[in-house]
Amino acid sequence: MSEAAVKRLMDRTLECTGLRDQAGEPLLCTPHDFRRMFATEAVAGGVHIAARILGHKTLTTTQAYLAVFQDYLIRTYRGFLDRRRAARPQEEYSEPTPEEWRDFQQHFELRKVSLGTCGRPYVTPCKHEHACFSEPAIATRGSG
Template sequence: MSFPAPAAGHLPQPIREFLTELALRAGIVDVDGTPLRFTPHDFRRIFSTETVNGGLPIHIAAKLLGHLDLNTTQAYVAVYPEEVIRHYRQFVDQRRTHRPSEEYREPSDTEWQDFRDHFQPAQGRTRHLRPALRDSLPA
């Protein structure tokens, strides 16, 4: 099920008027005191922001909104730096609950050296490559 946006100008005027009246009754005003006006499209943006910032994967939000391109949904979603940090920390915390605690220790000097050596140029370390690939490397 998705909720694609109606074509521009095809939304019944009574809905727009209803939203305006609700905002007036609720006393929702801008910083300068002028009444805020809402459109149904504003609620699509609010929905996408709240759901994605609340943890819904953005590709699912895109489906719900009827977007064919993920970039469209990303443009809808207001991402706040603190939200990104909070979600990242939640992800890491959740991930750590599923991983052995040994994985979160400091590496030994030998492990660091092995890691560094892995990314050094492959001079003299091509014997593990298939012959066709090994023979295509510069001498």
């Protein structure tokens, strides 16, 4: 069966369903769309050789096929965090002490400068006292 024949069958089937897109137009689909759906489902389902199955020479090509959904991202990230936390000692995940919390909050107060907010990482000293006022290479984020 040719791709054109499959396309005609799909068009007729979609026409019979009466499905419409957000603009109210008849829903359109191509046989190639099923490759994208397969790639997304295969990778989401843990099929690590999806690129090989699809005949792609590089993973970049397969990545372009994937539709990443917000709920999938959240589930994957939470799963990663759960596995990571299970591998670490429980005491690393204790509640901060009042002193630790004050230090953390104080850090953000100390980062405020007249040009905006200093971009240095948390708990790092400033080696460039007042350089952010004269050196454009020292990153600050505007406050507005």
